[in-house]
Amino acid sequence: MPRSSVSLRLFLAITLLALLPVLGGWWAWKGQGPLQQQATVLVKKGTSINKVADQLERDGVIRSASLFKLWARARKLQLIRGEYTFTPQASLSDVAGKLRRAEIHYTSVSIPEGAHAWSVEKRLKEFVPEEIFWTLWKSPRLAKAAGFDQAESLEGLVAPATYKLHHAMEPEEVMLMLVEAFRNQVRPKLEGGVLPPYQTLILASLVEKETRLPEEQPRVAGVYKKRLDFGMRLQCDPTSLYARWLGGDLRFTAPLVQDIRRPHRFNTYAVAGLPPTPIAIPGPTAIEAARAPLEGRDLYFVASGNGGHNFAPSLRDHNRNVGAFRREMARQRKAARG
Numbered sequence: 001m002p003r004s005s006v007s008l009r010l011f012l013a014i015t016l017l018a019l020l021p022v023l024g025g026w027w028a029w030k031g032q033g034p035l036q037q038q039a040t041v042l043v044k045k046g047t048s049i050n051k052v053a054d055q056l057e058r059d060g061v062i063r064s065a066s067l068f069k070l071w072a073r074a075r076k077l078q079l080i081r082g083e084y085t086f087t088p089q090a091s092l093s094d095v096a097g098k099l100r101r102a103e104i105h106y107t108s109v110s111i112p113e114g115a116h117a118w119s120v121e122k123r124l125k126e127f128v129p130e131e132i133f134w135t136l137w138k139s140p141r142l143a144k145a146a147g148f149d150q151a152e153s154l155e156g157l158v159a160p161a162t163y164k165l166h167h168a169m170e171p172e173e174v175m176l177m178l179v180e181a182f183r184n185q186v187r188p189k190l191e192g193g194v195l196p197p198y199q200t201l202i203l204a205s206l207v208e209k210e211t212r213l214p215e216e217q218p219r220v221a222g223v224y225k226k227r228l229d230f231g232m233r234l235q236c237d238p239t240s241l242y243a244r245w246l247g248g249d250l251r252f253t254a255p256l257v258q259d260i261r262r263p264h265r266f267n268t269y270a271v272a273g274l275p276p277t278p279i280a281i282p283g284p285t286a287i288e289a290a291r292a293p294l295e296g297r298d299l300y301f302v303a304s305g306n307g308g309h310n311f312a313p314s315l316r317d318h319n320r321n322v323g324a325f326r327r328e329m330a331r332q333r334k335a336a337r338g
Contacts, residue, residue, distance in 0.1 A: 032089040035061050040085050040105070042168045049077060052099075061086050062095055071096055080104070083166035106164040111178065113160045113283035114208050118245060120158060120178075120281075128171040136175045146179035147187040148198050154178075156205050156278025159185045189284070193291030194225065204290035205278035209238035214285040216309055221286075221293035223301055223311070232299070234268035242279040243267040305329055 039061055043052055049072045050065075057065035071077075077096075082104030086095055109123055121133045128136070136142060137154050146157035159181035165174060190197035207221050224234050240255045243264035260267075266275045282290070298311040300318035305328030310321040 030091050030093050033061065033091050033095065034063055035086060035088050035090055037088055038085060040083060040167075042083055043079055043081050043099075044168050045081050045170075047079060047081070049073070049079060052079060056095065061090070062092050064092070068092065068096065075100065081168050083168050104166055106166050108162050109165055110162045111158055111160055111281065113286075114212070114280050115158075115160070116242070116245075116280040117153070117155050118250060124174060127165050127167065127169060127174045132171045133175075136172055139172075139175075142172075142175055142179050145176060145183065147183045148201075151198065151277060153277055156201050156281055157182050158281055160281050160283060161185070186287070189287055190291070194293065195290070199274060200287070200290045201282065202274045202278050203293075204282035204287040205280045206234070206236050206238065206274075207289050208282040208286040209280050210236065211309060213308055217286050217289035218292065218294040219296065219298065219311060220301060220309070221289040222296050223298050225293040226296075226299060228273065230299075231272065233270075233272050234274070236268045238279055239266050239268040239275050242275070243270075305332065 039059055041052070041055060041059060041061065050069060053062075053065040053068040053072065056062045056068065062068055071092075075096075077100060079099065080102035082102065083106075084098055084103065085105045086098070107126070109127070111120060111123060115123070117137060121128075121130060121137075124133060138152065139154070140149065142154055143149055143151040143157060146154065148157060151157060154175070158178045161181055163174075163177060163181075165177075187197070190200045193200045195203060203221060203224060206224060207217050210220050211217060224236070227234050237255045237260075240259040240262065241252075243262055243266040244251070244255075244259050246264070246266060247262075260269045263270050265271055266279070268275060297313035299313060300315065300321075301309045301311045302318065302321045302325050304310050304321075305325050310324065312318040312321055
């Protein structure tokens with residue numbers, strides 16, 4: 001065999017041997033990872049790079065925790081707390097890049113107008129365990145953060161909004177986000193009304209639960225404000241339901257006779273004045289109605305049966321409206337049967 005051919009083969013062999021570690025490193029970095037199905041890894045506050053690397057290897061996201069640690073130290077990786085999702089066969093480069101860029105996976109949670117404590121708890125259950133929720137719900141520190149340190153619970157002290165949450169957040173942090181949004185977005189709108197700010201919020205919650213029609217809300221607020229001025233009981237059906245729920249009966253039905261007769265400090269059929277706290281999250285139009293209730297003669301209102309309410313200045317007129325409501329309900333039931 002010619003000497004030149006032997007030299008070429010030797011050169012190629014040496015070159016291949018030299019490239020093997022490089023090719024192996026490239027494959028370890030860019031090649032398909034071992035993950036078989038989408039996985040989620042939580043990076044919590046104070047988690048070290050070593051702990052994250054070991055968890056990634058343990059969960060089958062990467063093959064080598066050691067290689068990840070070397071890269072992380074070389075790049076001086078700063079871990080950002082959050083929830084990270086990784087797709088099947090993600091390369092080590094993909095995993096490292098997602099952590100470096102802090103591509104956190106968020107879940108959108110909507111807290112709507114009209115929601116009360118039990119609804120908020122249900123919507124947050126993935127992020128705030130039930131027992132912890134009810135403890136935080138009565139936290140004086142969180143009430144103070146919302147701007148009402150005298151409030152006995154966070155009812156009404158949550159801004160209606162869509163929140164971006166992730167599972168690496170602590171429960172108290174989630175609740176703090178909600179009340180800080182209230183303090184920044186809602187609390188200023190309660191100033192300057194006919195009632196002090198917290199009472200305005202309570203009245204707005206009653207209005208919110210009585211009617212969702214913006215055109216009716218100032219009139220409903222006007223009825224309640226006039227009743228407060230006259231010393232009459234508000235007789236607000238939603239407060240009798242709220243008293244039921246506080247007693248542990250979580251049936252979400254129309255008020256029953258026993259609800260209206262229940263002796264409870266939240267039941268405005270049983271006690272005079274506003275309830276001790278809001279009974280739900282009021283929306284902007286309900287808050288504006290509570291800030292400036294419509295001044296008029298009306299002292300009563302009842303559902304019309306068609307989505308709105310009929311108002312009356314006297315008990316006689318109110319009783320006529322009640323009769324009209326009952327006839328309308330009977331007509332609708334008959335039509336449904338037919």
